[in-house]
Amino acid sequence: MTWGQLRLLLTASLPGVPPDLVDEWLNNRYEQVLVASKWIGTTYHATVETIAAYQSGTDSVNLTVGSTAVTGVGTAWTSAATLEMMFYRPGDTVVYTIVAWNSATSVTLDRPYEGNGTDSTGTSYPNESYVIMQDVYELPADVGNVISCLDPVTGFPLQPFSADEMDNSCGPRTLVQDPTCWAPWDDTNEGGPPSPVAHQIRFYPPPLHARGIAVKYEHLANGFTGSNTSASPLPWVTNSLLLYGCRADGYAYMAGATPEKASAYLGLAKLAETKWQEQLQRLLLVEHGRRRQKQAVKMADRFTRHRMARATRGQNNNWGPGQGGPN
Numbered sequence: 001m002t003w004g005q006l007r008l009l010l011t012a013s014l015p016g017v018p019p020d021l022v023d024e025w026l027n028n029r030y031e032q033v034l035v036a037s038k039w040i041g042t043t044y045h046a047t048v049e050t051i052a053a054y055q056s057g058t059d060s061v062n063l064t065v066g067s068t069a070v071t072g073v074g075t076a077w078t079s080a081a082t083l084e085m086m087f088y089r090p091g092d093t094v095v096y097t098i099v100a101w102n103s104a105t106s107v108t109l110d111r112p113y114e115g116n117g118t119d120s121t122g123t124s125y126p127n128e129s130y131v132i133m134q135d136v137y138e139l140p141a142d143v144g145n146v147i148s149c150l151d152p153v154t155g156f157p158l159q160p161f162s163a164d165e166m167d168n169s170c171g172p173r174t175l176v177q178d179p180t181c182w183a184p185w186d187d188t189n190e191g192g193p194p195s196p197v198a199h200q201i202r203f204y205p206p207p208l209h210a211r212g213i214a215v216k217y218e219h220l221a222n223g224f225t226g227s228n229t230s231a232s233p234l235p236w237v238t239n240s241l242l243l244y245g246c247r248a249d250g251y252a253y254m255a256g257a258t259p260e261k262a263s264a265y266l267g268l269a270k271l272a273e274t275k276w277q278e279q280l281q282r283l284l285l286v287e288h289g290r291r292r293q294k295q296a297v298k299m300a301d302r303f304t305r306h307r308m309a310r311a312t313r314g315q316n317n318n319w320g321p322g323q324g325g326p327n
Contacts, residue, residue: 001239004229009243014250020226021253022246027223029245029276033237037284043147044219046140050207053133053176054081061130063089066112066121070098072105073127082107085132086173086206089125092116093172098132133176135206136185139199144220146201149182152211158182163202170204179203179213241279248272 001009003026010022059074070087079101087109088095094117100108115123139146149158159181161169166183185200201215224231233242251269255262 002230002232003224006233006239006242006246007224007229010246010250013247014254016257017250017253022250023224023226025246025249026242029242029249030223030233030237032245033241033280033283034234036280044140044142044217046143046215046217047212048137048139048149048201048215049212050137050179050203050210051085051134052210053131053206053208055131055176056129060127061089063113063115063125063128065115065119065123065125068109068112070107070109070113070130072107076104077101077107078104082132085134087130087132088174089128089130090174093174095173131174131176133206135173135204136200136202139201139215139217141199142220143199144218146182146184147216147218149201149203149216150214151178151180152213153178158203158213161204166202166204173204173206175205176208177205178209178211179205179207236283238279238283241276241283244272244276244279248276 006026007019007022010026011017011019014022059072059076061075062071062073082098083101085098086095087098087107092114094114096113097110098107099110102108113125115125146160148160150156151158158179161181161183163183163185166181170181181204183202183204185202203213248269251265251272255265255269258265
């Protein structure tokens, strides 16, 4: 059944209950199922495509302490290649964000240029080399929790950090190389459909090359938003399970709303809750049984690769077929 069909059945069997409460109960019971089952199917994979850092060669920039303006010399900047990218001058320990592209030779920083930290306002830095790079990337909207990121060159996992650990351990972001670690980063504000939260990840060092970094994450199962009526719960979550759980919630609500029928509704709520528990246990047995199927135990090759040589030696010395004989 779709979310809309489930809601229709519940509102028909629970007259007088506000639809918003029905939607809330559907989501709560759905979440309880996913948490209880720890379903392996919530593990998804995605690829984050990094952007190659730009390190100036024949071109350069003019900077002025206290000014947000950056003037290019021999540059050919475009909006797509600069806007919202990180900017710094090699030798500085401060990184800026480009917040405006004005022309092929002009961009604006998010705050006034600081120089080496002790320069007076107005100090000029003419014809300086510069770097434009990106170290923060958006993740798919359905990401609940990042599990691992793989180095695209070696295939081994990158070192995970918390945001605070990265700040405390990695220092300034003024070095572009192949990333060795990652951290979950600030999410964008909740805008609501069609502008959901954008989950973000940060790599260190900032990527030098454009490469795809494989990300494994826990999928945030899509619940009922009230508008996605044509969508459905995950196929292994039975309709009866959700219906029993929501009816238990509904009858408990109706018992409080109609005191003269409280006893009858509490009895129905208890019965529905019992059915919910039975259905949930049955589902968990099935799901966990699938994951606990016996697997054949096989020794690693390094423990068995000598056997053929031993058998051959045994046969050559007439110790009998299949008997390796003494080493």
